[in-house]
Amino acid sequence: MYLLALACDYDGTLAAEGAMSDATRAALGRLRESGRRVLMVTGRELPDLKLVCPGLDLFDWVVAENGALLYHPQNDQEIPLAPAPPEEFVHALRARNIRPLSVGRVIVATREPHEQEVLDAIRALGLELEIIFNKGAVMVLPPGVNKAFGLEAALAKLALSPRRVVAVGDGENDHALLALAGCSVAVANAVPSLKEAADFVTSRPAGDGVIELIDRLIKTDLAEIQPARSV
Numbered sequence: 001m002y003l004l005a006l007a008c009d010y011d012g013t014l015a016a017e018g019a020m021s022d023a024t025r026a027a028l029g030r031l032r033e034s035g036r037r038v039l040m041v042t043g044r045e046l047p048d049l050k051l052v053c054p055g056l057d058l059f060d061w062v063v064a065e066n067g068a069l070l071y072h073p074q075n076d077q078e079i080p081l082a083p084a085p086p087e088e089f090v091h092a093l094r095a096r097n098i099r100p101l102s103v104g105r106v107i108v109a110t111r112e113p114h115e116q117e118v119l120d121a122i123r124a125l126g127l128e129l130e131i132i133f134n135k136g137a138v139m140v141l142p143p144g145v146n147k148a149f150g151l152e153a154a155l156a157k158l159a160l161s162p163r164r165v166v167a168v169g170d171g172e173n174d175h176a177l178l179a180l181a182g183c184s185v186a187v188a189n190a191v192p193s194l195k196e197a198a199d200f201v202t203s204r205p206a207g208d209g210v211i212e213l214i215d216r217l218i219k220t221d222l223a224e225i226q227p228a229r230s231v
Contacts, residue, residue: 002221003183005037005060005160007151008210009169010044010053012135013187016206018052024207027214028058034218039063039154041147041167041177043134045104046071046078061157066132066139066173067150068106070157081153082106082142089129089140092121108140134173135191148176166222168213169194170206183222185213200225 006028008014014024028038040059042049043066049056056062062071070079085108093101093108096117102109110118115131115138122129122140132139132146147169155162167174167181170190178184178198186198187209195201200222202209216222 001035002164002223003036003166003217004164005039005155005158005166006031006214006217007039007041007063007165007167007177007181009147009171009174009177010040010042010049012170012189012206013168013174014040014207014210015053020053021207024210025055025058027211030218031214032058036217037158037160039151041067041151041154041169043107043109043137043139043147043173045102045107045109048102061154063147063150063154065104065107065150066134066141066145067147067176068141068145069104070150070153072157078105079153080105081150082145085140086125086127088125089121089127092125093118096121106141106145110138112136112138114138132173134171137173139173146176147173148180151177151180166213166217168202168210183225 014020037060039061041063046064056073068082090103098110098114129140130143162180163182165181166183167177168185169177170187184198185200186194187202187205189205202212204212
């Protein structure tokens with residue numbers, strides 16, 4: 001068995017319209033029974049994720065806030081991987097009356113068309129922050145913090161190489177995640193650029209595509225599509 005773990009995006013990948021189906025949950029359970037690890041890598045903040053996705057103990061680790069926060073469901077442990085957002089930056093965005101606006105342990109998020117206001121605030125304060133886009137979402141994080149960064153931290157906890165991981169996603173912010181993994185997969189509803197970058201594109205969208213991937217992974221270890229890479 002070469003591929004020892006599956007790393008999945010949540011919205012648009014595991015979940016459709018915010019909810020994960022029972023069939024997708026069952027497939028993840030089958031994958032765990034095969035001896036593999038299961039990780040979620042999402043842009044969502046943890047409190048919101050717990051509301052929309054109960055039963056996170058199905059996952060060995062959850063990478064939240066687009067790579068900025070590790071969560072271990074088995075003991076409810078949270079591990080921030082970067083500093084909290086600067087207070088003056090949050091105050092500046094609130095003063096501009098930007099809505100929606102959410103502030104996590106590390107991430108600050110809003111939606112288009114507020115990206116220019118966010119960029120203006122970063123420049124005015126002389127801060128070193130990056131903006132990451134995903135299907136209308138505007139996420140602000142410290143430099144270098146992305147899904148690949150968070151997944152690397154989670155894999156270190158499991159003593160696993162990224163080359164032994166298959167990653168699946170659907171959005172612009174999943175490029176770093178797929179680039180890190182030994183085998184990269186885009187679901188059928190993924191943005192065109194992610195499909196072009198992936199080793200394999202499922203024939204079905206979202207959770208159904210993940211089920212398709214899991215069934216192939218258990219049956220063949222994806223030997224028919226896995227890039228020739230050393231361990």
